[in-house]
Amino acid sequence: MQITDLINSIADRGLELFAFGRGRALPEDLPGICRALLSERGEASGIALARELVALYGRLDAAGREAFFTLLAREFGPDHDAIATAARAFVAEPSADGALALAEAAEPPRRELLRRINMLPEGTEFVIDLRADALDLVDGKPELRIVDADLKHVLTSWFSGGFLELCRITWETPAIILEKLIQYEAVHAIPGWEFLRRRLAEDRRCYAFFHPALPNEPVIFVQVALVRGLAGKVGPLLDPDAPVGDPAAADTAIFYSITNTLKGLRGISFGSFLLKHVVADLQQTLPNLTTFSTLSPIPGFRHWLETVAPQHDRPAIRAAAEALLPVLAGEGGLEAVGADKALKASLFGLCARYLGAELRPNGRLIDPVARFHLGNGARLERLNWAGDTSPKGLEQGWGLLVNYLYDPAELEQNHEAFVNAGRVATSRAVARQLKPYL
Amino acid sequence: MQITDLINSIADRGLELFAFGRGRALPEDLPGICRALLSERGEASGIALARELVALYGRLDAAGREAFFTLLAREFGPDHDAIATAARAFVAEPSADGALALAEAAEPPRRELLRRINMLPEGTEFVIDLRADALDLVDGKPELRIVDADLKHVLTSWFSGGFLELCRITWETPAIILEKLIQYEAVHAIPGWEFLRRRLAEDRRCYAFFHPALPNEPVIFVQVALVRGLAGKVGPLLDPDAPVGDPAAADTAIFYSITNTLKGLRGISFGSFLLKHVVADLQQTLPNLTTFSTLSPIPGFRHWLETVAPQHDRPAIRAAAEALLPVLAGEGGLEAVGADKALKASLFGLCARYLGAELRPNGRLIDPVARFHLGNGARLERLNWAGDTSPKGLEQGWGLLVNYLYDPAELEQNHEAFVNAGRVATSRAVARQLKPYL
Amino acid sequence: MQITDLINSIADRGLELFAFGRGRALPEDLPGICRALLSERGEASGIALARELVALYGRLDAAGREAFFTLLAREFGPDHDAIATAARAFVAEPSADGALALAEAAEPPRRELLRRINMLPEGTEFVIDLRADALDLVDGKPELRIVDADLKHVLTSWFSGGFLELCRITWETPAIILEKLIQYEAVHAIPGWEFLRRRLAEDRRCYAFFHPALPNEPVIFVQVALVRGLAGKVGPLLDPDAPVGDPAAADTAIFYSITNTLKGLRGISFGSFLLKHVVADLQQTLPNLTTFSTLSPIPGFRHWLETVAPQHDRPAIRAAAEALLPVLAGEGGLEAVGADKALKASLFGLCARYLGAELRPNGRLIDPVARFHLGNGARLERLNWAGDTSPKGLEQGWGLLVNYLYDPAELEQNHEAFVNAGRVATSRAVARQLKPYL
Amino acid sequence: MQITDLINSIADRGLELFAFGRGRALPEDLPGICRALLSERGEASGIALARELVALYGRLDAAGREAFFTLLAREFGPDHDAIATAARAFVAEPSADGALALAEAAEPPRRELLRRINMLPEGTEFVIDLRADALDLVDGKPELRIVDADLKHVLTSWFSGGFLELCRITWETPAIILEKLIQYEAVHAIPGWEFLRRRLAEDRRCYAFFHPALPNEPVIFVQVALVRGLAGKVGPLLDPDAPVGDPAAADTAIFYSITNTLKGLRGISFGSFLLKHVVADLQQTLPNLTTFSTLSPIPGFRHWLETVAPQHDRPAIRAAAEALLPVLAGEGGLEAVGADKALKASLFGLCARYLGAELRPNGRLIDPVARFHLGNGARLERLNWAGDTSPKGLEQGWGLLVNYLYDPAELEQNHEAFVNAGRVATSRAVARQLKPYL
DSSP states (O other): OOOHHHHHHHHHHHHTTTTTOTTTTOOOOHHHHHHHHSSSHHHHHHHHHHHHHHHHHHHHOHHHHHHHHHHHHHSSOOOOOHHHHEEEHHHSOOOOOHHHHHHHHOOOOOHHHHHHTTSSTHHHHHHHHHHHHHHHHHHHHHGGHHHHHHHHHHHHHHHGGGGGGEEOOOOSSSSSHHHHHHHHOOSSSSSHHHHHHTTTTEEEEEEEOOTTTTOOOOSSEEEEESSSSSOSHHHHHTTTTSSOOOOOOOEEEEEEEEOOOGGGGGTTTOHHHHHHHHHHHHHHHOOTTTEEEOBBBOOHHHHHHHHHHHOOSSHHHHHHHHHHHHHHSSSHHHHHHHHHHHHHHHHHHHHHHHHHBBTTSSSSSSSSHHHHHTTOOEEEEEEETTSSSHHHHHHHHHHHHEEEOOOTTTTTHHHHHHHHHHOBBBBBHHHHGGGGOO | OOHHHHHHHHHHHHHTTTOOOOTOOOOSSSSHHHHHSOOOOHHHHHHHHHHHHHHHTOOOOHHHHHHHHHHHHHHHHHHHHHHHHHHHHHHHHOOOOHHHHHHHHHHHHHHHHHHHHHTTTHHHHHHHHHHHHHHHTTOOOOOGGHHHHHHHHHHHTTTOOGEEEEOOTTTSHHHHHHHHHHOOOSSSOOHHHHHHHHHHHHTTEEEEETTTHHHHHHHHEEEEESSSSSOOHHHHHOOOOOOOOOOGGGEEEEEEEEEEOOOOOOOOOOOHHHHHHHEEEEHHHHHTHHHHEEOOOOTTHHHHHHTGGGGOOOHHHHHHHHHHHHHHHTTTTHHHHHHHHHHHOOOOOOOOHHHHOOOTSSSSSSSSHHHHHTTTTOOOEEETSSSSHHHHHHHTTTTTTEEEEOOOOHHHHHHHHHHOOOOOOOOHHHHHGGGOOO | OOOHOOOHHHHHHHHHHHOTTTHHHHSSHHHHHHHHHHHHHHHHHHHHHHHHHHHHTTOOHHHHHHHHHHHHHHHOOOOOHHHHHHHHHHHSSOOOHHHHHHHHHHHHHHHHHHHHTTTSHHHHHHHHHHHHHHHHHTTOOOOHHHHHHHHHHHHHHHHHHGGGGEEEOOSSBBBBHHHHHHHHSSSSOOOOOHHHHHHHHHEEEEEEOOOOOOOOOEEEEEEEEESSSSSOSSSSHHHHHHHHHOOOGOEEEEEEEEOOOGGGGGTTOOOHHHHHHHHHHHHOOTTTTTTEEOOBBTTTTHHHHHHHHHEEEEEEEHHHHHHHHHHSSSSTTHHHHHHHHHHHHHHHHHHHHHTTBBBBBTTSSHHHHHHHHHHOEEEEEEEEEEOSSSSHHHHHHTOEEEEOOTTTTHHHHHHHHHHHHHOOBBOOHHHHHGGGGG | HHHHHHHHHHHHHHHHHOOOOSOOOOOOOHHHHHHHHHSSHHHHHHHHHHHHHHHHHHHOOHHHHHHHHHHHHHHOOOOOHHHHHHHHHHSSSSSSSHHHHHHHHOOOOHHHHHHHHTSSTHHHHHHHHHHHHHHHEEEEGGGGGGHHHHHHHHHHHHHHGOEEEEEOOTTTTTTHHHHHHHHHHEEEEHHHHHHHHHHHHEEEEEEEEEEETTTTTSSEEEEEEESOOOOSSSSHHHHHTTTOOOOOOOOEEEEEEEEEEOOGGOOOOOOHHHHHHHHHHHHHTTTTEEEEEOOOOOTTTHHHHTTGGGGGHHHHHHHHHHHHHHHSSSTHHHHHHHHHHHHHHHHHHHHHHHHHHOBOOTTSOOOOOHHHHHHHTTTTEEEEETSSSHHHHHHHHHHOOOEEEOOTTTTHHHHHHHHHOOOOOOHHHHHHHGGOOO
16 A cells, blocks of 8 residues: 555654644644644645644544534534625525535535545545544534534545445455454354354355445445355354355355444445345356345344333234233243244234334334335345344344345335335235234 | 446346336436436436446537536526525524535535446546536536536545555556556657656656546656756657666656646646655655756747737836847747847746746736646746757747756745745746846 | 565675675685585575576676586586496396485486576576577587476476466556567567557457466467457458457457467477466356367478478379479469469368378477477368468468367367377368378 | 466366366276376376366375375386486496486486376465375385475475565455464464464564465464564563564564474475575664574473483583482472572573584484574574473473574574584573583
8 A cells, every 4th residue: 555655654754844844833733733724734734734633633532522523513614604695695696606606605614624634545534433423422412413414425425336345255355354344243243253254154255345545444244144045043144163055056145244334434325235236246156046135133123012012003013012022021931922823923913013114203114124125125025933042132123033135126116115105015924914913 | 346347247237137127117318317316216226327327428429418518507406496495594593504504405416416426436437527528518608617616526525635546657557557648648748658668767757646436547647757966958858768877876856747637637636745745755765866856848938928028018028028039030049049148048037037927817827837836835946948849849938948846845835935925936046037027 | 576675685785684795705706606506505695696696697698608508517417426326226226215316316416506596586587598598509519408408307397387377468467568478479470569459459368377486477378369250361360450349249269379488498388288278268258159269370381382392202292282383483373373273272282281291200290380289189170271461471381371270079089199199180171181192 | 366266167167178078988096097197198188187186185095195105106106127227328338418318217207297286276285285194104104205205306396485475474464374374383372363463463573485376375484573682581472462562663573483384395495595584574674673583492402301411421411410300300390490590500501502512313403493593594692591481381491492693694604614514603601501511
């Protein structure tokens, strides 16, 4: 990475080299550096200034960070007088030029500041970290929302799909990247390197998207198991001692874990894009695959079942919940439900209801995973009993897991029906389970 | 380039694969595709739509292209009613949130359209080409200036310095890239491969900046000769048969050609950034180098001398031009001037005036090359008689060439004095030449 | 190439670094360095000594080189007394151990010397150059044949097939390699870069084998045209302005040029190996290809026709030659032959005879190209009138070219029949042409 | 690795593709395949035959392997009659040509067989594995020694120094290679990935030599700690929680582990070569380093002290051992020795004797590690009390460790004195310790 070394060396000798010497008025304070970076001096000594800014920020404590974001909010926003002038002119005589002038007046200098920080090779990473910090602060501080909005605006532009590169992750991938998988894996934790090794064996696939400015940092990764038939239980897929299957004999690709790694990119969407690329790569390299499906958790089902369902306005849901909850609460309750055909059907039915029909006040599905996959055009295919019997699996969804099926032939029409009409694509089996609770 | 092949394959099977099939309402027309790409459908089938857009655009003739830009200007600008509403609200009660709302209302959907095109790996290249087309059209069509502004806005964000990678170009570089150098070299044309080979020999250096989305397309390149002492004549530097010097024995790096390759990036500045990186790399790898200087053309000097100087409001300039021009106009005129000490001094003096003190109405230097290097903080170091005796050199500047000296120790202060006070840094010799004509 | 730089630096500081200092008895003379390199000192300071040897050799003139090879022949051969002792012991009591002892006694120290030179990264290249020099000298000097034999022995071991890497050569290949193609192409000269570019276009393929010790030096390369049907004329394949075809539409791969680049590797065979790999790669990447054939020159046909055929012991051959030669000798002779059905048939027949049945005293085919392809298991498929009407083509074979067909299904049986029974595989057409002259 | 995939595919389709079909007389038996591979057929179908041979060998059990080596010994040796004829001719009239003829007659066909196996990309690895198997068998079976000799002969030629590439191993190295370090590390075991990570931190260096035919298989690796002053204890160097030092502040490089990974390359020496390259790379990249030293185990000292020293023919050694052993044998014996100045001096003295002066019957030093480093030209610099207090360290050398110092300025002269005169270079301190026991 020639340029990295080079720019590091510029920055090391930095201030000397480009005459931003110690002997002169060095802005030790962040506000001064930010101002200088946006000024003409920023054009001449931008790299040294940006490097200084990054270093100083790194030494701030929580209070300092909040002060920094407040500074960005107050001092580096657009000039209200200029906006007002342009706004009045536009109102008086609307025109394309007036709209452009207004857009320029309203463009916050913060954004340009962030772009100048990005003259550093590590600038992109720093701005992502800034965003993560902003997300931590923004809840209590509505004033900072506009800073977060600008961070997101700039990052969205940088993380444009065409800049991302899809790579297969294998046991030949550098350890520094594999380590990130172990760290970031959020769906089914990877307890150690030997577990990771199994997840990279012949009958597994792992893909990651990389951004050129973050060569050792996967932005998203997807883990896939190559199996025969739709997998309903995740345990065998994670077992490090499971025998390794022949990938050429597999007909089904199960996406059993999808992880967004960087908090600072939250809300910047490339998931649908990613999965389609992964599907395309799998189709090319393993032409025997006919089925592409997830095996997904149902994160809030148990909580919903215990707190929302008993007071639901649909009597059928209330009744089913009231029948189920006492049994589930007992010792061996889940087995008892499993052994009782009617109760088991109720549990499946309520789960289908939770995934496919329970909405937030804003009209969107309550389950975030369902929202993501159905929004991508997938189909709610199958609910699986005892799919994940780990403590986490029981805690989230009483051990149930769900398959969302990605059928290339119907992705777009599902997506449009979902987005425009709120219609959820389901298999017949799930439709049947859902019916009593609609 | 795994992802390229992959996405090509998506696009080839494309519409089928992601269910944007021929049998359904395929928007053959560009307006429809643009609208679809910005709609919800764009999220599900963006790649196929963007590919279609790129293909359709490629088949347009000049009239079609103008119609397309007019479409972008008229239909894909911001909603004027929404802007007006937000503008009135802001005027009534200015606030940071109101400014953000206004900025969002004024953000043209065109920009998002361009970002979605960039889901394609070749999207960046396409947008650069669009910009080049826009620049061709915009002169006669002020309406299209706003489209050009948006293209530039989006490209500026993508071509953020930290994304560019500096690479040394050598004879081991792929031919597909070397070929671009031959094509693009604008300062001193490269007549063929054997000439290029000499420019990549041991005592030369060539650097290029690359953007990750354009791996085979250098964005800027710089050619350097490693010599002893300040070179004043470009002929020996270009001579394919010149003996190859020992780079370790050189004390001076002469930047004899700097080329921005892509018209679509015009006005997006990274030149200062580039040269500093090149200086830093040269310092690292060749510690014997003590002097970094250009050997630059003086593009408009002769034209200025012949048309502006004779009518200048400074009598000294008028007088000098009137003495020089008849001699220069005669057969062997240049030699005659060279043989006459006073005339030669006049020519140098007027050239120093042209470079260092002649301003446009907007107060900026008239010579674009001087503006660039002096703006970077370089110093007007030396004028060279018979520096470039090629027809082009005689046509541009009566054969004169100029050295702009990059002294790392004074770059920043020169830059600031130039930008803030319009002060041009000159060597004593040039100052002396310039004095009679100030 | 980290190690290269490193070892260069060892060698530069070299003698100092590893205490083979100037102050000590530096063997300036080659014999002394060779002895030292083979001694214990060679183990400690081998790299510096080998580097010195290479440098000294490089400064030798022709006489010096001959002296050096004579030195290798006389002083660095095996110890005759030791051989005699081991030989007597073996004769007295043959045994496996005795054979091994004898082999060790007979192993010339020259070989170990060459292996120690190969501690240098550039050692392999140097030994290849040595061999080329040896080949130049060996003719007049039978004494040097044993040195050549040792050079070939060592190189054969290093150029073991598994070490060679097949690479496709494209316009994205480094110029330093492409330049070699222009230099080395022996079959159909490449007049310049734009001609090369056409040979690397979409409807062409170029492959090269590389050895890891010679990363910028192709050892063999093969040029292929992708066409429909068996090509019989080479002109259209070489035409830089020919329209570029669609490779996916091609059914036939024509190998129109195969070049061994390095004289020093003469007689070390990997041609069959190479072509099979190329066929396999073409089959994989272009599944539409069904036919693999050469379009080859017939280097000695005209010479044979004019000097051997008229005095052949087969009367039919004599008669045909006597009928043909006077016509060919006249102005427009070739056209005259072409216009006369019987004469044309004679020319084809004699050519088939020359290629498929004319033997050297050692029983091998007289034509080297035929020997190579038929030895690989190819079939003599078709003779082509006016296949190469360049001066060289007329000079070599009166413009005739031949297709050798590589049919994977019969390669091995053709090879065995050829090697064991001297049977040449021919198409029916060629068999018919050949028949009158058998 | 294009060629690997390609050749795998050739081999997969293999026999079909190159017409060595099942329908024909497939030599299922190893002897037949070996014969075929050496025959003409081997030239045409070598890859398929070699692949078959490798596959069949892989399925052999221990008895089968012995049978295979016996086959190689008996059937694929040189022709004794031919040798005898050539031997008689040479004895009758010695000549260079006669010596060459004899060498050729004595060259075992086994070697050519091994070279033909090496047409496979995985051939090199297979031959290394064969050698490892041969080493296991050869002890009991003197007949097989000649097979081992041929394997070593061929491998020595392939593992010529110039073919090896030195690479730095870091945390960015592919996991498949790092895993090998964990597996192979023989000196100080690496208990897990987090331990490995520490050994690759900023203040450590790890180098490996690779052969191009074994891209994922380090042939040797060396682990280095960058410290201030000569390190005498290995514990802190291995501690995963030790704070990471600044490499630029280090003045000393401690080689604390050197591992030859592949049993099949045993006896093929490149250690001296390797260490010199590592020293050169360290000097280049860390110019502050002034001292290069090992911190090495003393594998057989305790065993020698307990079994050989008490019966030594030097009375001083006998006496010292008799004084030491009873104390060492007691509970806390080592501490007791450490607390007694005279006893401690005796232990150091006997250790110096063991390392620097105890010889095998063949006149070489008894300690293999001493033999290696002193043979490279290093100096016996310092003995370290409690250098390795692990069970293994106590078991091998009562916790003592030794520094061998690599001083570039004296390497060669030490090497020559050692090899020619058996003189061991020692520091003054060690010379003093050794003196009473010489």
